[in-house]
Amino acid sequence: MARLPLDQGIPRFKANEERIDLMTNGDENATWRTADGTDVPSVRKMFKDINTAGEGWLALAGEEADRAETAAIAAALYDGPWVHDVDSLKANTSMTLTPGQAGTVTRGQIVRTRKEGYAYLIPLAGNGHRQTAGGVPLEYMPNSVAYAAALWPDASSQTDCTYVITILEASGASTVDLGGVDLPVRLFWEAADGLDLRKNYINGRIISGGVKRVVNFADGAAQAPAVLATFASPATWKKMGVRRNSANSYEIFRPLGGNIWQRYEVGRSGAGIPQNWREDWLTRFLGYQTVDDVGFTMDGTWTSVNSASASLHVNGRSRQAGWTPASPPSPMPYIEFEWDGDGDLYLLYTGRTSGTYAEVTINGSADLVSLPINAAGKAWFDSYTPVDNQYKQAVKIASSLARGTYTVRVTPMNERNPAASGATYNFQVNCLAFDGPSFGPWDRRASAKTWASGEAVYLNQERQYNGRWYRATEDGTTGGTPPTHTSGSVSDGGVTWAYRTADPTASSYGQVRQRLQGPGSQVEYAYNILPEGATTREDVGGAAHGNEVQTAEQWYVDGAPVTMSDGQWLTGEKIEIREAIDAVHSEINSGNTPIVSTVLRRSFDVKTGVTIWHDHTFLHDASVGWFYSGMRPFVHYNNASGAYKNAVDRWDVPGYGPVNATDWYYNPADPPYYHNAVVQTKDLLAVASGYALLPDGTSASPSRGSTLIRFKSWMATTPESVEDYKHSRTHFSIEVNTSDRDPLSDPNQSMIMKGRFMRYDGIRPVEKKAGDHITNRVIYGLIIEAA
Numbered sequence: 001m002a003r004l005p006l007d008q009g010i011p012r013f014k015a016n017e018e019r020i021d022l023m024t025n026g027d028e029n030a031t032w033r034t035a036d037g038t039d040v041p042s043v044r045k046m047f048k049d050i051n052t053a054g055e056g057w058l059a060l061a062g063e064e065a066d067r068a069e070t071a072a073i074a075a076a077l078y079d080g081p082w083v084h085d086v087d088s089l090k091a092n093t094s095m096t097l098t099p100g101q102a103g104t105v106t107r108g109q110i111v112r113t114r115k116e117g118y119a120y121l122i123p124l125a126g127n128g129h130r131q132t133a134g135g136v137p138l139e140y141m142p143n144s145v146a147y148a149a150a151l152w153p154d155a156s157s158q159t160d161c162t163y164v165i166t167i168l169e170a171s172g173a174s175t176v177d178l179g180g181v182d183l184p185v186r187l188f189w190e191a192a193d194g195l196d197l198r199k200n201y202i203n204g205r206i207i208s209g210g211v212k213r214v215v216n217f218a219d220g221a222a223q224a225p226a227v228l229a230t231f232a233s234p235a236t237w238k239k240m241g242v243r244r245n246s247a248n249s250y251e252i253f254r255p256l257g258g259n260i261w262q263r264y265e266v267g268r269s270g271a272g273i274p275q276n277w278r279e280d281w282l283t284r285f286l287g288y289q290t291v292d293d294v295g296f297t298m299d300g301t302w303t304s305v306n307s308a309s310a311s312l313h314v315n316g317r318s319r320q321a322g323w324t325p326a327s328p329p330s331p332m333p334y335i336e337f338e339w340d341g342d343g344d345l346y347l348l349y350t351g352r353t354s355g356t357y358a359e360v361t362i363n364g365s366a367d368l369v370s371l372p373i374n375a376a377g378k379a380w381f382d383s384y385t386p387v388d389n390q391y392k393q394a395v396k397i398a399s400s401l402a403r404g405t406y407t408v409r410v411t412p413m414n415e416r417n418p419a420a421s422g423a424t425y426n427f428q429v430n431c432l433a434f435d436g437p438s439f440g441p442w443d444r445r446a447s448a449k450t451w452a453s454g455e456a457v458y459l460n461q462e463r464q465y466n467g468r469w470y471r472a473t474e475d476g477t478t479g480g481t482p483p484t485h486t487s488g489s490v491s492d493g494g495v496t497w498a499y500r501t502a503d504p505t506a507s508s509y510g511q512v513r514q515r516l517q518g519p520g521s522q523v524e525y526a527y528n529i530l531p532e533g534a535t536t537r538e539d540v541g542g543a544a545h546g547n548e549v550q551t552a553e554q555w556y557v558d559g560a561p562v563t564m565s566d567g568q569w570l571t572g573e574k575i576e577i578r579e580a581i582d583a584v585h586s587e588i589n590s591g592n593t594p595i596v597s598t599v600l601r602r603s604f605d606v607k608t609g610v611t612i613w614h615d616h617t618f619l620h621d622a623s624v625g626w627f628y629s630g631m632r633p634f635v636h637y638n639n640a641s642g643a644y645k646n647a648v649d650r651w652d653v654p655g656y657g658p659v660n661a662t663d664w665y666y667n668p669a670d671p672p673y674y675h676n677a678v679v680q681t682k683d684l685l686a687v688a689s690g691y692a693l694l695p696d697g698t699s700a701s702p703s704r705g706s707t708l709i710r711f712k713s714w715m716a717t718t719p720e721s722v723e724d725y726k727h728s729r730t731h732f733s734i735e736v737n738t739s740d741r742d743p744l745s746d747p748n749q750s751m752i753m754k755g756r757f758m759r760y761d762g763i764r765p766v767e768k769k770a771g772d773h774i775t776n777r778v779i780y781g782l783i784i785e786a787a
Contacts, residue, residue: 081105085115093134097122105136129163162186165195165206175218178204182212187729189763197729200682205656213680214655217725220683220732223654227685228716233607234783239571240606241442242557244564245467245502247271252575252604256784259284259344259435260693260709263505263513264604266577268543274550274581276543277524277602277610280517282692282711282784283505286346286394286433287445289337290315292458293431300333305350305428306460310471310500310508312391313430315448316460318350320428321412328425334411335429343436345398347410349429351385354422357413358383360397362406370399383427384417392511394433408432442569447509453480457495462508467567469507470497512693516647516713516782518752520544521633524600525614525776528625528762531595534587537625540596547591548598552580575604588620595620609781618772626762629721630778632713634688636661636736636751637702644697646704648713648753649690651734656681661753664736679734682725685716686732686755692784713782717757721776730761 031039081103083089089111094103105111111120120138122128128137161183168176176199184207188194197206197215206213214220238255245251249267256262265279289295292315302319310316321333339345347360359378362368369379381395397408412427440446448462448469457463457472463483464470470483472495479493489498500506505513517523526541539545555562557572564570578601582594601613612630634648651659656679664678692711697703725731735754757778760766 080109080111082112082114085113086118089113089120089138090130090132092132092136095132095134095136097136111136111138160184160186162193162195165197169195169197169199175200175202175216177202180204182207184208189729209676211677211680212656213731214653215682215731216655217682217719217731220655220681220685221719224683224685224716227654227687228714228779228781231712231714231781231783236606237437238440238606239573240575240604241440241569241571242555242564242575242604243442243569244566246566249467249502250275250577251504253285253441254604254606254609255440256282256782259286259511260784261285261441262782264610266602272550274542274548274579274600275553275577276522277612278543279515279519281505281513281515283513284511284693285439285441285446285505286435286511287341287439287443288314288348288431288433288509289339289445290317290431291319291335291429292317292461295338296335297338298333298335300329300331302333302335307391307508308460310460310462311506311510312389312508313350314348314392314433314509315431315462316471316508317458318428318430320350320426322424322426323414324423325414325425328414332411332414334409336410337408337432338405339408339432339434340405341434341436341439342401342403343434343439344396345401345406345408346394346396346433346435347381347408347429348431348433349383349393349395349427351383351387351390351393352426352428353385353388354416354420354424354426355383355385356416356420356425356427357381358427359411359413361409361411362398364407364409368398368401368406371395371397378413380413382417383412384420386419392430394511440571441504442571447504448507451478451482451492451497453478453482453492462500463497464504464507468502469500469504471500471508472496473498512695514645514647514693515635516711518633518635521631521752521754523631523633524602524612525627525629526631527627527760529583529585529595530623530625530765531585531588532621534585536587537623538585540583547584547586549582549584549594550579551582554578573606577602583616593620595622609779611777611779613775613777615773615775618768618770621770622768623765624760624768625765626758627760627766628756629759629776630715630717630780631754631756632688632715632780633752633754634713636753637697644699644702645694646697646702647690648688650688651679651753651755652687652689653679653681653683653732653734654685655683659734661736664753677730677733677735680729680731681733682731684719684722684732684757685714686734687712687714688753688755689713708786709784710786711782711784713780715755715757716779716781718777721778722757722759723774725758727764727766728758728761729763730758732757 031041033039081095083092095105096103098104105122107122107124109122111122123137123139126137128139131137162185165183165185178201180203182205186194187208188196190209200216200218202216202219206215234256236255236257241253243251248270252264252266254262261283263281263283264277266275267278268275298319300321302321305318305320307313307316319335323329357380359380360369360371366373366379371379371381374380410429416425448464451463451465455478457478458475459472461472462469465482466484473489474496476495478495481492483490483492483497485499487499489496522541522544524542526539526545528537528539530537538547540547542548555564556576557570558574562570581598581600583596583598584591585595588595597617597619599615603611636648637644637646649661659679689710689712691706692709693707694703695705722728733756735756
């Protein structure tokens, strides 16, 4: 080869280097060109072309290897033992690892079941995942996600199925059928080698830490609207009402049918703090015409009966007639009420062990009376009760009266229940009560009259002033200074008034009531946040969690903005409150710079209940820990106002089933006390239920007597509000005794059964950038129904 000059040799050397590099490193489509202009394939392209021309000889070689492996497996299967089915395999005692026996098997063999066609490996070492009754170890061979149903048909008796779910999590399927079994596992926040569940598990449940988890979002999402559609709107023709007690206290009343109302309390501890849906009650409301009101007359001998507490009788007073049966008055005494209105009429009386029967007429006859008619043609009712002095007993005496003026006469009879006792016959009346199409808690006859100067009042009569209720401690004429005190007794210059309450349902005019939702919780939302530049996480969420400032507030009635003064009522079919709120963090400009801007909107609707929207815009980069988008803290039982009553006794979740409160709450006859989440499920709907308007019970023994009225209350959300639960492993959860008070040492402590939609669970924080926006919507409905 002739030597080339340096200026020709260097380019020639460089060109050869490039050809060699292309030949050896080029991809399967590359070619390189020789000095004489011939195109030559790269090494990879050459093998590709040869394989294609040879009808895939490389692939055939691989298939041949697969066939060899398959043949080896088949041989092992053929040579291994067969049993009829999974049950007979578990019970098998003939197989043994002991050499030389009739049923000897060897490690490495595969055992097959004819019925199901499942395969189990006898491992080369160790005890496997389970053993036959004869002690032969078996390992599961997961060639299909469906294998779990056959491998663990008795999974509920196992203590740990983590290995099984580990294999299923590694499979390609997004949904796993558990075959109707519950699998106990360890989750990653409970153990270093615990699971991170990413799939939807159907037809079964995952159990960890004693909590049963249904992790099937698709099923929960599908069932929520179907179940929600089964709840009818309450049958009522009435409107809602809102009353402003002060700038920090509002009451909203929603009619549920008849004289039963749902009472919401919205309030806060001071200005600048967001309003909070603090409590929720069921209560009866009636209008009253008392024995001291205009339009009341009586004939014969009646005694005025006073109540020192001014709560046993409406307006603190009643009238009683009494006689011995051998010497009844003639004629019998009677009382009359002149009443103008429409709707239903009731009579409130005091039940006595010596109580008599009583006749009722309306406009002089029994034609309009809805009571039973006796042999003499009289409409009558029985005032006897097995326990003496049962105040505010109500009997319905007329239904759906047309608008008009009516004279209602009540006359005791010289007859009584055979079970009655005592030498004297007694009959005690408190007032006429009514309910009608236009009636509501805002009706002046539903509560005590407003205090006025120069008015004659009697001992124990009630008056209200500026959202507070007072009881007269003496007879007299009112002075010129209205009562405004919030404790103790103060004179108005003529009459001394004892402070009663700021809650109209707790006044003497209040009928039976029952708390549903416990105070002290932030129902709307709450979250945990670490802004960029801060070192400590802080909670955010209204009065309960703090770190929020209200910047604007507006109330609406039927879509129109309204302004209310203290003591004012407004009525409509929809009542809303909208707030603008800033979230802050103590380490960001000492809590003076907003890090999240929130718009909170609550809509109280006469038909659908409460819908809460809350939209959050991040103004600062931040790491968000836990975040719940909605919560309902139902009382199981409590001692509110001395009333030991059951409230919610059961939750139903579409993808899970019923959860009974009595299975989890402390019972002196059936310990232990439990404090934790008891259910976690990927559902978008949950329904709580219980008996409503129960009589009072006693400490640590709440009333369970049926009133034949049940309530059903639901909470429902949208997939967007929980981000399809992709950032939450706790999903929708039901938690009990979250106040962590041991009723052994504190038997009067309210016990809460709380449902919560978790958008983020805090186990793995979610990063948010300034400008990110999240929106949430939760519906809270309630109906009452006969049992």
